Amino acid sequence: MLTVDFDRLGIGPAAKVIDVGCGAGRHAFEAYRRGADVIAFDRDASELESVDAILKAMAETGEAPATASAKVVVGDALKLPYADATFDCVIASEILEHVPEDDAAIAELIRVLKVGGTLAVSVPRWLPERVCWLLSDEYHSNEGGHVRIYQADKLRDKIAGGGLDLTHTHHAHALHSPFWWLKCAVGVSNTDHPAVTAYHKLLVWDLMQRPKITQLAETLLNPLVGKSVAMYFSKPVNMQSEATLGHSVASG
Secondary structure (H helix, E strand, O other): OOOOOHHHOOOOOOOEEEEEOOOOOHHHHHHHHOOOEEEEEEOOHHHHHHHHHHHHHHHHHOOOOOOOEEEEEEOOOOOOOOOOOOEEEEEEEOOHHHOOOHHHHHHHHHHOEEEEEEEEEEEEOHHHHHHHHHHOOOOOOOOOOOOOOOOHHHHHHHHHOOOOEEEEEEEEOOOHHHHHHHHHHHOOOOOOOHHHHHHHHHHHHHHHHOOHHHHHHHHHHHHHHOOEEEEEEEOOHHHHHHHHHHHHHHHO
């Protein structure tokens, strides 16, 4: 289940992509399928073991082009171990809400992006997220949980304030909002509740079958209750000029 719209990223053979906070690897896998050279980056070494196994299986079965490459890297999003302007595309999907020092993380995402490249960021949308917080402390008050609820315009301004240009925004996963409201209402850890299991089966069916009825429903509902908001930014040429000027001044 992808949150980021890959048709907007221009990812293809030889593109250098980093999926920061990749989690289970869903966006890294898609970038690899499209022929990119991919870094699946996360601080959770155990989860990256599973991601690495899937990436290797994709290579062995020919699910990714032979010219593409993919590897996992354990590290800190506040200190990405890459030079400035390394990647054509930087993806940060559903991670900034977990990071207390989000300004520092955003600065790193921008730093490693090439001029002309695309940064794709997604976070939980304010209204669906606010409902979850009101219904359940367990939903967010846990180690590694959500530390803030973003208002989309404020997050947009944070990233644009770093010099990037917003190119598009959309909402996603409207069918998942009621599922999480239900879980929060009955208890997040109460996975055996009949209503929760029934709704989960619906989501799995939708994911596997992609029937037109649920696709239409989600398209209509996304602007209203989409669980996530996704934003896309480009790095303008003038940022390269400013960086070059700053380096020259420092060297002089």
